[in-house]
Amino acid sequence: MSVAENLEKVLADIRSAEKAARRAPGSVDLIAVSKTHPAEDIVPAIRAGQRKFGENRVQEAQSKWPPLKADHPDIELHLIGPLQSNKAAAAVALFDVIQSIDRKKIAREIAKEISAQNRQPRLYVQVNTGAEPQKAGIAPEDVPDFVDLCRGELGLTVEGLMCIPPVEDNPGPHFALLAQIAARCGLPLLSMGMSGDYPTAIEFGATEVRVGTAIFGERDYPATSG
Numbered sequence: 001m002s003v004a005e006n007l008e009k010v011l012a013d014i015r016s017a018e019k020a021a022r023r024a025p026g027s028v029d030l031i032a033v034s035k036t037h038p039a040e041d042i043v044p045a046i047r048a049g050q051r052k053f054g055e056n057r058v059q060e061a062q063s064k065w066p067p068l069k070a071d072h073p074d075i076e077l078h079l080i081g082p083l084q085s086n087k088a089a090a091a092v093a094l095f096d097v098i099q100s101i102d103r104k105k106i107a108r109e110i111a112k113e114i115s116a117q118n119r120q121p122r123l124y125v126q127v128n129t130g131a132e133p134q135k136a137g138i139a140p141e142d143v144p145d146f147v148d149l150c151r152g153e154l155g156l157t158v159e160g161l162m163c164i165p166p167v168e169d170n171p172g173p174h175f176a177l178l179a180q181i182a183a184r185c186g187l188p189l190l191s192m193g194m195s196g197d198y199p200t201a202i203e204f205g206a207t208e209v210r211v212g213t214a215i216f217g218e219r220d221y222p223a224t225s226g
């Protein structure tokens with residue numbers, strides 16, 4: 001199947017999951033995750049009308065997206081991978097949404113770059129719902145204080161939460177936990193659900209799902225972070 005056909009199928013699945021969950025049609029956004037895929041695979045998705053894309057590496061995104069964004073200024077580019085502080089300037093310059101705020105140091109760097117560059121990417125906090133030691137993200141119990149720090153001391157507007165459940169777990173409880181924390185913090189956006197579990201995420205309240213493989217096919221090499 002072509003990228004355009006895959007995209008159409010994923011969008012149809014999103015619409016039926018919305019319906020099954022008695023949610024308003026169109027209440028869930030699709031972020032097409034194009035990491036590791038070259039621009040020529042992305043162009044058909046843009047032609048088919050997709051405008052929100054996710055990348056997990058700043059450097060890779062810098063090499064692919066500036067010309068595509070110049071051609072299509074309405075594209076919204078999301079950073080969904082861990083951010084190093086030496087890439088904060090580049091990330092603020094290129095991305096429209098940064099979903100992976102996962103520690104104080106990065107939040108500080110982002111705040112600094114937002115005032116230096118006079119750009120306002122939208123920001124989400126990544127939550128390590130499975131408390132996995134190797135995984136990025138704020139521990140669930142620390143999220144309210146961290147969001148307060150971002151909003152208060154750093155003056156950042158945080159709009160949502162993002163999570164990546166442990167691969168071996170049933171994702172439902174992780175999505176439920178993320179939704180519960182977001183409600184407690186007054187955050188309207190929930191980025192959760194990937195190719196294997198996006199209908200479940202929609203059932204638990206996802207406002208956006210991040211889907212790569214189901215649109216662009218298997219990745220040739222494992223995506224690294226950074």
Ligand SMILES: *Cc1c(COP(=O)(O)O)cnc(C)c1O
Nearest residue numbers: 033056080194195210211212213
């Ligand atoms: C790669 C990635 C995705 C997409 O995963 P698929 O299983 O290919 O749909 C979603 N979110 C994050 C953070 C990713 O790194």
